[in-house]
Amino acid sequence: MDMSALNPVAIAVALIVAATPLVFAAIGELVVEKAGVLNLGVEGMMIVGAIAGFAFTQETGSTTVGVLAALIAGALLAALFAFMTQVLMSNQVATGLALTLFGLGLAAMIGQPYSGIPAPPFPELAIPGLSTLPVIGPLLFAHDWLVYASLVLTAGVWWLLNRSRAGLILRAVGENHDAAHAIGYRVVAIRTAAILFGGACAGVGGAYLSMVAAPLWVEGMTAGRGWIALAIVVFASWKPWRAFLGAYIFGGVSIAQLNLQAMGVAIESQYLSMTPYLVTIVVLVIISADKARARMNAPACLGRPFFAAG
Amino acid sequence: MKRLSLLAAAAAFALGAGAAQAADPLKVGFIYVGPVGDFGWSYEHDQARQAVEAEYGDKVETSYLESVPEGPDAERALRQMAQSGHDLIFTTSFGYMNPTLKVAKQFPDVKFEHATGYKRAANVSTYGSRFYEGRHVIGLLAGEMTKTNTIGYIGSFPIPEVVRGINAAYLAAKSVNPDVKFKIVWVNTWFDPGKEADAANALIEQGADVIMQHTDSPAAMTIAEEKGIFAFGQASDMKQFGPNARLSSIIDHWAPYYIERVGAMMDGTWESTDTWGGIDSGMVGIGEFSDKIPADLAAKATAAKEAIIAGELHPFTGPINKQDGSAWLAAGETADDGTLLGMNFYVEGIEGELPK
Amino acid sequence: MTWAGPLLAVALTMIFGMILFAVLGKDPVRTILIIFWEPLTNDFSRSELLVKGTPLCLIAVGLALGFRAGVWNIGAEGQFIVGAIAGGAAGLAVYDTAGIWVLPMMCLAGAAAGAAWALIPAILRIRFNANEILVSLMLVYVAGLWLSALVTGPLRDPDGFNFPESRIFHDSATLPILIEGTRAHVGALAALAAVVLAWIALERHEYGFSLKLFGQAPRAARFAGYREARVVMLSMAVSGGLAGLAGTFEAAGPVGQLVPALPVGYGFTAIIVAFLGRLHPGGVLLASALMALTYIGGEGAQLEMRLPAAAISVFQGMLLFFLLGMDVFSRYRLAPSKARLARRAQGGAA
The missing domain is CATH 3.40.50.2300 (Response regulator)
Incomplete structure (x- = not known):
């Protein structure tokens, strides 16, 4: 095995491609969970975003329209979840699972005419001058705009949650919906907004897969990434930058595996793949064990339905 | 009813x-x-x-x-x-x-x-x-077309079918390019476009400039196109996914067999058989050669294909040693189907360990 | 009254389904008949309803009990897989041994493994306050990867040419068949027994009372002297054990070996089934039958009407949405009072 063959820059670039869909989906779900809602339908929203992005890019020739369509498609599917859980008060866990089933089927149905077509190239937003620098050029300044968007999104959500009044309200709703309601916040409206935001993000995450990472459309192409996004949110203990990092770690495990193999290192890939999940459990235990710290992170009302009964 | x-x-x-x-x-x-x-x-x-x-x-x-x-x-x-x-x-x-x-x-x-x-x-x-016959042909192309002498191979599961393909392609590539090296990545799935794309990227980073795959999605082909390297269509032609990258392809043509068997049902001659069809039966299709392939190489590959069809060339013809150096086939000896069907070893020269 | 909601939901699904099928250019009435009626008309499909419904029912009954107490085990899929692994491994360990003790041993191993897998989130919740929804979900992935590692490693068929699957279980490690010539196995009886026992526990036994009390008024339950830890442990162990048993049944019954594709999502579907059955054992039984019906009927429709598989899952998704959504009407009609709503709020929490 030849370690010198390892090109850290190239691996980092591959890592960015693998992690970006996860960043979008995880950040979206993080906001949803911060509002006290558990939407297990991330996989369904991602794949609907993947086909919407791909299809609209094909039809219009514009990747921007594609991304926009993915965003709307994800939000639309999320709207269904919001209507079910916030208005009809159906159970969130069951509804989220149904959403995944529905989304996978819907995407496959819509996508039938689109399989077997290559995706048009996604424009890279290489920053002139900087992108040609050695090492940091390809690492920092030569990506598609969605990569930068994922950074902006993470920063934005961090700011929203920690520095803005809207974030304070959102967290209050997730923390104690009865109290928030008593103060006069419209719990259902706020949660619905968060759910739509989460859906939009998941949609874009899916579109990244079909438009940049793979880039093509085939049925079932999200291959469980929506579920990984759910794990990342917990791993991150509901903190945006940690979710960003988590996406890179979860994505990184698979990249590391493939690169190690390509270098000729024999590894038991399944056991390596398990580790992020086990680490997530450990992280969860650590942040939950200290009740004071747990309260700062985990939304207390996560998954609890709110009834305006007072 | x-x-x-x-x-x-x-x-x-x-x-x-x-x-x-x-x-x-x-x-x-x-x-x-x-x-x-x-x-x-x-x-x-x-x-x-x-x-x-x-x-x-x-x-x-x-x-x-x-x-x-x-x-x-x-x-x-x-x-x-x-x-x-x-x-x-x-x-x-x-x-x-x-x-x-x-x-x-x-x-x-x-x-x-x-x-x-x-x-x-x-x-x-x-x-x-007998996809390994097709692997022989594209192995020749890969061996000659690589400039880095490194060929990346995306494997699904280490079953005989896949191992056989790796061995056949390696032997063919080696026969035209003694310096050639294979880098093999197992993705443990037949179908996960994202992971296949990641695997292709990892192989390219390790210096591969020709990619072969034994997985089902065209993701690796799209990556090859993007990175400006070569790849081969697998199962279907995949030309639309890599107009520049695609050198050739191994195409699954099941139609001749299906038509024959349905016909046998119709005239009542169907009986239980074991069919292992190669290029000659029409079941293994070799996609047309890309114009990136120099004419003499194309001629060489075509000749190999013709020789296989004519039964003059067997991709596994001795002398071949196993990876551990032990002798497998003596000079001139060809592999029997039994060994091929249960193939669970790399041939000599392939680096890395076959996952057990 | 309780019937109106589900019936309306099914009716709505049929209407929207017919629109969907008509848009796809298929005869809508015929397709609906194939999905909802034809599976009931022949012996084979009826027996397959048992095959498909058994794991759903077994798992969902256990989950429903826990959900009643506010214990959110959503990792039944993982417990199912671990149950299949343990039961299967136990059977393979004594490969080629005849004996009537083989199957009971496998079932015991499977149920114990499932329960143990479920106790991990239970203990972490009690001891460290960790959210059991998330822990149990994480453990699903771990279990799936473990199964994959085992069938490509130690449990792989030595004569199987490296294909990722175990040996086929020998006869004494295979479940007895209920109806000759079908795949309906004795697991169906176990599922039925689970329904009855859960029903009795819920309505007549103190355990059921403590579950309901914890679900509806945790504080009152604590005052009454019930220990939360006990309820959590017991709920998780029971649901995990049943899921593990279902896994063993699946491996020793319809599949007959360990393969990576053994889990087909019963553990997740069972969560939906538990809610469709309104967390009541009787309801769960009906809901699993309905789900099984749409699966079998859906395959029939694929075959006869050449419907794409995707259309079937869209159709199933619609059915689930309508059923879950319709619950709201019965809830409001039946529960006008504030106090009752509040109780529901906690009882139906996710």
Whole structure:
């Protein structure tokens, strides 16, 4: 095995491609969970975003329209979840699972005419001058705009949650919906907004897969990434930058595996793949064990339905 | 109604080829592991199904079930087909082997054709393709076309089928380029476009400038196109995914076999067989060569293909040693099918350990 | 009254389903008949309803008990897989041994493994306050990868040419069949027994009372002297054990070996089934039958009407949405009072 063959820059670039869909989906779900809602339908929203992005890019020739369509498609599917859980008060866990089933089927149905077509190239937003620098050029300044968007999104959500009044309200709703309601916040409206935001993000995450990472459309192409996004949110203990990092770690495990193999290192890939999940459990235990710290992170009302009964 | 047609079919068999069939179309069923739109394995089987329909017109009636997981649902899907009066059922993935045999036992009058398996019965045939012959041809191309002397190979599972392909391609590449090296990545899935793309990227980072794959999605091809390197279509031609990257392809042509077997059912000559068709049978298609390939190399590859068809060239012809240096084939000796079907070792020169 | 909601939901699904099928160019009425009626008309499909419904029912009954107490085990899929692994491994360990003790041993191993897998989130919740929804979900992935590692490693069929699957279980490690010539196995009886026992526990036994009390008024339950830890442990162990048992049944029954594709999502579907059955054992039984019906009927429709598999899952998704959504009407009609709503709020929490 030849370690010198390892090109850290190239691996980092591959890592960015693998992690970006996860960043979008995880950040979206993080906001949803911060509002006290558990939407297990991330996989369904991602794949609907993947086909919407791909299809609209094909039809219009514009990747921007594609991304926009993915965003709307994800939000639309999320709207269904919001209507079910916030208005009809159906159970969130069951509804989220149904959403995944529905989304996978819907995407496959819509996508039938689109399989077997290559995706048009996604424009890279290489920053002139900087992108040609050695090492940091390809690492920092030569990506598609969605990569930068994922950074902006993470920063934005961090700011929203920690520095803005809207974030304070959102967290209050997730923390104690009865109290928030008593103060006069419209719990259902706020949660619905968060759910739509989460859906939009998941949609874009899916579109990244079909438009940049793979880039093509085939049925079932999200291959469980929506579920990984759910794990990342917990791993991150509901903190945006940690979710960003988590996406890179979860994505990184698979990249590391493939690169190690390509270098000729024999590894038991399944056991390596398990580790992020086990680490997530450990992280969860650590942040939950200290009740004071747990309260700062985990939304207390996560998954609890709110009834305006007072 | 269903029972009636089943009875009619059974009666027809009892009487040998009879008039009953002329009135009643032959019902042929197909079970696919993926969606028909996967543009790989299942897609090609479905293309062959359509070819059967085109060949026999209203003398045949086909139906299929797609995305049937290789778990508990496979047996039901099979039984449902057998029960609803299908006369011949193609089960097109390895994981259907045991369910196929179970159902075949209960429906002795229905004939089954199982792809890539190794268990047969009186009414169960098996069939597969000698894809390694195709691997030999594209291995030659890869060996000559690589500038970095590094060929990346995306493997699914370390089963004989895949190992055989690696060995055949390596031997061919090595024969034209003694410095060639294979980098092999196992993704442990047949189908995950994201992961296949990641694997292609990892191989490219390790210096590979030609990618071969034994997985089903065209993701690696799209990455090769993006990175400006070469790749080969797998299962289907995949030209549209890599107009510049694609050098050639190994195409699964199931149509000749399916048409032949359906025909055998119609004239009552069907019997349980084990078919392992190569390029000569038409089951292994070699996609047209890209114009990136120099004319003399194209001629060399074409000559190899012709020699394989003529039976003059066997991709596994000694002297060949196993990876550990022990002798496998003496000079001039060719591999027997038994060893090939159970192949669980790398040949000498391939680096890395075959996952056990 | 309780019937009106589900019936309306099914009716709505049929209407929207017919629109969907018509848009796809298929005969809508015929397709609906194939999905909802034809599976009931022949022996084979009826037996397959048992095959498909058994794991759903077994798992969902256990989950429903826990959900009643506000114990959110959503990792039944993982417990199912671990149950299949343990039961299967136990059977393979004594490969080629005849004996009537083999199957009971496998079932015991499977149920114990499932329960143990479920106790991990239970203990972490009690001891460290960790959210059991998330822990149990994480453990699903771990279990799936473990199964994959085992069938490509130690449990792989030595004569199987490196294909990732175990040996086929020998006869004494295979479940007895209920109806000759079908796949309906004795697991169906176990599922039925689970329904009855859960029903009795819920309505007549103190355990059921403590579950309901914890679900509806945790504080009152604590005052009454019930220990939360006990309820959590017991709920998780019971649901995990049943899921593990279902896994063993699946491996030793319809599949007959360990394969990576063994889990087909029963553990997740069972969560939906538990809610469709309104967390009542009787309801769960009906809901699993309905779900099984749409699966079997859906395959029939694929075959006969040449419907794409995707259309079937869209159709199933619609059915679930309508059923879950319709609950709201019965809830409001039946529960006009504020106090009752509040109780529901906690009882139906996710």
